[in-house]
Amino acid sequence: MFRMTFTIAIDGPAASGKGTLARRLAAHYGFRHLDTGLTYRAVAKAMLDAGMPLDDEAAAVDAARAFDIGNMQRDVLAAHEIGEAASRIAVMPGVRRVLVERQREFATRPPGTVLDGRDIGTVVCPDAPVKLFVIASPEVRARRRYHEILGNGGEAEEQAILADIVKRDERDMNRADSPLKPARDAHLLDTSEMTIEAAFRAARRFVDAALGENS
Numbered sequence: 656m657f658r659m660t661f662t663i664a665i666d667g668p669a670a671s672g673k674g675t676l677a678r679r680l681a682a683h684y685g686f687r688h689l690d691t692g693l694t695y696r697a698v699a700k701a702m703l704d705a706g707m708p709l710d711d712e713a714a715a716v717d718a719a720r721a722f723d724i725g726n727m728q729r730d731v732l733a734a735h736e737i738g739e740a741a742s743r744i745a746v747m748p749g750v751r752r753v754l755v756e757r758q759r760e761f762a763t764r765p766p767g768t769v770l771d772g773r774d775i776g777t778v779v780c781p782d783a784p785v786k787l788f789v790i791a792s793p794e795v796r797a798r799r800r801y802h803e804i805l806g807n808g809g810e811a812e813e814q815a816i817l818a819d820i821v822k823r824d825e826r827d828m829n830r831a832d833s834p835l836k837p838a839r840d841a842h843l844l845d846t847s848e849m850t851i852e853a854a855f856r857a858a859r860r861f862v863d864a865a866l867g868e869n870s
């Protein structure tokens with residue numbers, strides 16, 4: 656069994672603001688951060704690069720064991736088609752087993768960790784002392800993604816992004832293994848009408864309270 660350090664578990668759908676929140680919290684508390692979406696993306700990229708069919712579970716399991724978790728390239732893995740492929744390989748229980756094991760190992764690293772994804776509070780770290788479930792309406796999330804792409808000099812169409820977000824939510828919430836849903840003891844943060852600063856403040860209150868209880 657792994658012994659977890661103090662872990663903040665953050666879940667939520669694509670573009671809900673959970674990644675930004677996770678990075679801010681990790682910087683604030685001096686904790687290590689793992690964006691678990693990148694682990695699914697790393698497997699998807701390995702499969703695409705090798706020209707393997709995305710439903711080849713044996714090959715995907717090998718890829719899940721092989722990639723270097725300390726050297727995932729966010730900018731490369733951010734590509735839209737990699738996200739789409741990641742949500743397809745994420746339905747395979749064999750792949751999830753290997754990645755969850757590697758994510759739990761990360762959660763043992765001192766002095767504390769922040770993990771964000773879809774199943775951190777429910778499956779990966781069910782004993783985490785702080786669990787946050789971050790949501791925002793699909794329209795707000797599509798608008799954020801749109802402005803992010805434009806801000807990076809790219810081109811996009813807001814309606815197409817919205818359709819993608821709805822499709823990905825559907826796949827993530829309805830899969831049989833580890834669907835996206837809040838843990839029973841998760842704090843819900845709806846960021847639709849909230850600035851990142853306000854969400855960060857609200858999250859810090861939950862973390863500070865739990866740290867107080869842990870000390």
Ligand code: C5P
Nearest residue numbers: 669691692693695741742745772773774
């Ligand atoms: O968060 P991100 O968009 O990078 O995740 C890509 C895909 O990986 C998600 O759509 C989801 O299907 C999958 N994923 C998952 N469990 C996690 C993190 C991501 O199934 N903990």
